[in-house]
Amino acid sequence: MLPTKFGAVMPPKLSDLPQIQSLLAQQAVQNVAERYSRAETAQTLRQMIAELRAGIMAGTTADLPDFESAGFAERLTEMIETYRRPSLMPVINATGIIIHTNLGRARLAPKAITAMSGVAAAPSNLELDLDTGKRGSRHEHVENLICELTGAQAAVVVNNCAAAVLLGLLATASGRNVIASRGELIEIGGSYRLPDVIAQSGATLREVGTTNKTRASDYAQEIDGETAVLLKSHTSNFKIVGFTASPTRQELAKLAAAHGVILMEDLGSGVLVDLAPFGLTDEPVVADIIQAGVDLVMFSGDKLLGGPQAGIIAGRRDLVAQLKSHPLMRAVRTDKLSLAALEATLRLYRAPSDPLREIPVLQMLAQPLEEVQRRAHRLIASLHGSGIPDAVVVETIAHVGAGAVPAQELQSCAVSICVDGLSADGLSAALRQNDPPVIGRIAQDRVLLDMRTVTDEEVARVASACARCADR
Ligand SMILES: *Cc1c(COP(=O)(O)O)cnc(C)c1O
Numbered sequence: 001m002l003p004t005k006f007g008a009v010m011p012p013k014l015s016d017l018p019q020i021q022s023l024l025a026q027q028a029v030q031n032v033a034e035r036y037s038r039a040e041t042a043q044t045l046r047q048m049i050a051e052l053r054a055g056i057m058a059g060t061t062a063d064l065p066d067f068e069s070a071g072f073a074e075r076l077t078e079m080i081e082t083y084r085r086p087s088l089m090p091v092i093n094a095t096g097i098i099i100h101t102n103l104g105r106a107r108l109a110p111k112a113i114t115a116m117s118g119v120a121a122a123p124s125n126l127e128l129d130l131d132t133g134k135r136g137s138r139h140e141h142v143e144n145l146i147c148e149l150t151g152a153q154a155a156v157v158v159n160n161c162a163a164a165v166l167l168g169l170l171a172t173a174s175g176r177n178v179i180a181s182r183g184e185l186i187e188i189g190g191s192y193r194l195p196d197v198i199a200q201s202g203a204t205l206r207e208v209g210t211t212n213k214t215r216a217s218d219y220a221q222e223i224d225g226e227t228a229v230l231l232k233s234h235t236s237n238f239k240i241v242g243f244t245a246s247p248t249r250q251e252l253a254k255l256a257a258a259h260g261v262i263l264m265e266d267l268g269s270g271v272l273v274d275l276a277p278f279g280l281t282d283e284p285v286v287a288d289i290i291q292a293g294v295d296l297v298m299f300s301g302d303k304l305l306g307g308p309q310a311g312i313i314a315g316r317r318d319l320v321a322q323l324k325s326h327p328l329m330r331a332v333r334t335d336k337l338s339l340a341a342l343e344a345t346l347r348l349y350r351a352p353s354d355p356l357r358e359i360p361v362l363q364m365l366a367q368p369l370e371e372v373q374r375r376a377h378r379l380i381a382s383l384h385g386s387g388i389p390d391a392v393v394v395e396t397i398a399h400v401g402a403g404a405v406p407a408q409e410l411q412s413c414a415v416s417i418c419v420d421g422l423s424a425d426g427l428s429a430a431l432r433q434n435d436p437p438v439i440g441r442i443a444q445d446r447v448l449l450d451m452r453t454v455t456d457e458e459v460a461r462v463a464s465a466c467a468r469c470a471d472r
Helices: 020-024 027-035 038-058 070-084 110-121 140-150 161-173 194-200 216-222 249-259 286-291 317-324 336-347 360-366 369-385 424-433 456-471
Strands: 097-099 154-158 177-181 204-208 227-233 262-268 296-300 311-315 391-401 410-417 441-443 446-450
Touching: 020 027, 020 038, 027 038, 027 070, 038 070, 097 360, 110 336, 140 154, 140 286, 140 311, 140 336, 154 161, 154 317, 154 336, 161 177, 161 194, 161 227, 161 262, 161 296, 161 311, 161 317, 177 194, 177 216, 194 204, 194 227, 204 216, 216 249, 227 249, 249 262, 262 286, 286 296, 286 311, 311 317, 369 391, 369 410, 369 456, 391 446, 424 441, 424 446, 424 456
Parallel strands: 097 391, 177 204, 177 227, 227 262, 262 296
Antiparallel strands: 154 311, 296 311, 391 410, 410 446, 441 446
């Protein structure tokens, strides 16, 4: 960079940028090309020059690197390494949110992973009936299990819960009316808004009741010859407290049956076992919902169920048959990997398996606070041993996440860390850049690593990630 005679600095020009060929001819760059490959090196150089060119044109590049320095070859190496890293990769969830949608929701049980890799690596009987040798149905692999675990007459699995609700409404209510309470017209994660899903199904939404109180009589008044479905929905990510009212499922079921309409429930995070002993009293068990007379219930596979992404639809045989034969079914059907993982996960709910021990989501939810604390103290000891003295255990509140039981809090604890010379933002960013990335949260200018969502096996990796960050 050349100072002008006035002392100001001349910004770099496009003509100052070197040719790729001349860069490739340099010894330091040739060494990089030998270590990786010439093609990869040339591609990365083109990328670097393109970025510099864009910076010059936008006036944001104040300075060009010294293309002949060792630092330049190092930067080139770093970029090649970065491009070689996969984009989607495992991370360590130290957020305290057990089912974190941004972090891929449920971690699968080892048995589910084994089942998944089995059918990934070899052909399978996905649509072959091994008894008759004839074409089978992919739906059959899990239908009986779902029926057994929920008491439903029939079941079918699609890509996710959003698809399940859309398919359910399309197949039963298109061109007709869907009645829903004003207190249950939810939006989840921005892209799922119940009124929009109803509109996309070709049905017309008839809102009844008020935000806080809706009664069975409100539904009853709205039912007419155009009504196809009474839709109940889990309010997932919010809770209305104070003076509230909503009809029981039994009341709605009676009403629906009396008028020959369908009672459907968008449950979101379905649970198959009662989680009340762990303080989660707001999550109805699917079997109770079926028992109460709901005709079709939809829930996710990768929320509290603890399985792969899937949308499970359980309920009346005639309605499930209608869904199975709907033209949209093919577009939203689930793939063999998810089916294998789902079947294996569902089997963990059957005796003699104990789902609370074998399904990671439930195990994390159910683990006693002392276990979480023990893990925190192990991490602290390790951090103190590797030159991070400012690390203490703090009490925290963990959450189930993914819209399930928003108001219910799990007692937890975190390791609160401060590293010399790094801000909380800086440390948090460095931990995200680690291999594997460690995702925590920031509170009062310190990084908190919640131990409820970290496994025992991950503690050592969290410790070395912190040590690496402190070393930089
Ligand atoms: C999460 C949720 C959905 C969407 O489920 P996906 O499996 O993510 O498609 C739908 N409805 C409710 C009530 C939910 O909580």
